[in-house]
Amino acid sequence: MTTSHRATQALLSTAAIVSVLAAATNSAAAQGTTTNEPQSQAAAVYYVAPGGSDSATGTKDAPWASIAHAQSIAEPGDTVYFRGGTYTYSHASTSCASQTARVDAVTLNKSGASGSPIRYWAYPGENPVFDFSDMTDDCRIKGFDVTGSWIHLKGLEIAGVPQNNTLNHESWGVWNSGSNNTYEHLDIHDITGPGLFLQDGGDNLVLNTDSHDNYDAKSSSGAGTNADGFGAHIPADNPGNVFRGNRAWNNSDDGFDLISARSSVTIESSWAWSSGYVPGTDTRAGDGNGFKAGGYGGEYVDYGVKHTVRQSVAFNNGAAGFYANHHPVANDFFNNTGYDNHPDFNMLGVSPSGESTGLGNLRNNIAYGGTLTSNMTGTDSSHNTWDLGTPLSDGQFQSTSSTGWDAPRQADGSLPSLPNLRPTSTGDLIDEGTDVDLPYKGEAPDLGAFEVR
Template identity: 80%
Template sequence: MIVSVLAAVTSPAVAHDARHHHAHLKAAGVYYVAPGGSDSAAGTEQSPWGSFAHAQDVVQPGDTVYFRGGTYAYTHANSTCASQTARVDAVTLNKSGTAGSPIRYWAYPGEKPVFDFSGMTDDCRIKGFDVTGSWIHLKSLEVTGTPQNNTLNHESWGIWNSGSNNTFEQLDVHHIMGPGVFLQDGGGNLVLNTDSHDNYDANSSSGAGTNADGFGAHIPANKPGNVFRGCRAWNDSDDGFDLINARSSVTIESSQAWSSGYVPGTSTRAGDGNGFKAGGYGGGYVDYGVKHTVRQSVAFNNGAAGFYANHHTVANDFFNDTGYNNHPDFNMLGVDSSGGAVGMGTLRNDIAYGGTLTSHMTGTDSAHNTWDLGTPLSDDQFQSVSTTGWDAPRKADGSLPSLPYLRPAKAGGLIDQGTDVGLSYKGIAPDLGAFEVS
């Protein structure tokens, strides 16, 4: 019996099947790209490739490409402008990974690869990165300079995404002549610990500064699961975060927006100037509105509202948010089925301090917020009310720096004053505002 079993195990048919199986098992590849590299090289650490396009041609699901530090400068798109209002890409990512094997395009540890599109001369709309594939992970890349080379268009873009289940992590996107990170389509995308700042569309056809958001998500219907987490938007000439025309729910959490609505670095007003513009469909009523969630987030010193419903048609959730020195901090202007202006939103555990506190609150579901509790506020109730230093370096893992700004002081009457909305908290009840303190 033993002999016959051994014979069966080592039979030619079984051996062939085993070889056939192992032939289909491929170890994940690791490749390298560097400024000055060559696409005819081996793609190893010692002999790196030179271009993103070649790396994408080679990689397969599960592979990782490390980009060495330095500047990757682009002077033209990978296709020609069919017209002055056409769209072209500098980098097109159209090869997808899989659920268990995403394709990773990461910075080499400890180094900063900079993708500089400021030298592009294409006379139409430009996308720095056009991500159409799915299960792609970009990490620790710097993206800058996407230009507008005529005045016929609203904006260009730093990163445009239409794929699904992509991750954009620890990116530094800045000085884009349009939105920094824009989710146009796709579901299940995560924008994590990413900064988008100093974006200004000087040549926009609708007026200088009117379209350069930090982050945007204008997702069509049936594309759920898009999340912005741990992100910062500052000095963007339009809005920090903009969800107008999104027909699938979007979640923004543990994020920050400040100094929106100004020409970057000045006090000159430009675009709308909201920190978090949570929806809306062009000002009128539609029957396909969806609920968005903005939670544990901070907005301060924005030219207009810190948190804005923007004529939304359903009540969004605003939980544990802090508005400081906005105009106003919370503006819940919604629109009902008859087209009338109404308050629209569910608000819990929020802080409004400084500037103008609230507007359009009649009709909202508002409880356990500072304005509901009648809590008198002063600077002494916070560890600090400084509005400088918020752009401090992130922690090693990319998470937000631990700063005292707008955190409740221990004796300030803001701790344990909230109500349970399903978020983790310490003590007998949640604290008010974006920060839970010990």
């Protein structure tokens, strides 16, 4: 792009830039992030819309047609708005070299910069849908393959990435291998594999995103065995990956899966339910854990890392709500609520000798309904309902309903405010916890995922 064209874009989009700056600042403040991602004065705003043309100017009145063309023009600090409607894909950007090769429908390999990411955002109030269900490529498919860094996706719906043969474990909705990327307020569903997968990279934030109804019917390891809501299998030396405010439901394998991750991951303020079933049925499929916090194939390894799962809820999962999965080190499980899982907390770890043992640091957790705990011998467990002997009944909660958890998000993308599994303000779950460096309101933290009073 010429300098004069970028200057024209900047002049055409001054009002939009101000709007983007305000939205970024307000979102960061609401979510407690540390970077406001300011744009430079020269940053431009572009538009893409169904029915647009890549030979157009990329303005609101003359939008482009494709994200590929937008990427070829956008520079660090720029914002690309996607108008509502469906963006349909029938083939990948390259052909399959073999039936087990990997191909991409959307490839984002141009990086932004620190403080100046490249933003690919839904136009406010509109719903752009990236529909990959018509893709016919006879190999493994990534809907979005994000290899660049300092990229921010926001407000997009990503659906229908298929598997077209039975030789592979899964395809993926979003595959990340870059760093310092943000995935915000995405709606990912009906993927034949994990909805969003962090394969590599550090300091990525998955924020206020939903991943649901994923099912890998043609998986080479068995139907339903690899379609997680979210996965992070990142290598060593990639710290800082965070999942915050996310929901995973009706996924045929696990809600969140950290198996084989060799860098620490934090999951917080997230919900997982109805994992391990063919979506919409009672037919068991994959593993069925809400939060699978690590593990390395069941063997002891000396490179295990500590993960953190906190202020999160798991209910009605086919297997464990919170699962250590033969992890070789003690993960932190703080202020979580497990309800009607099998069990709610399973701390099955592995010792240096290869023997099974309980491993985990557990504080301020609630286990209610289903089977409460298993493999607790050897854990560091304190101030949890099972330690305190807290009497539990439906009356201790504002509601124990398993419906309504998929309600629309709040205007800023945050989780809906529900009474479900929130303690009553005068019950035995209030002020019964211990300080674990999380904010609380009363004399001591409340038990479970929700701080009430």
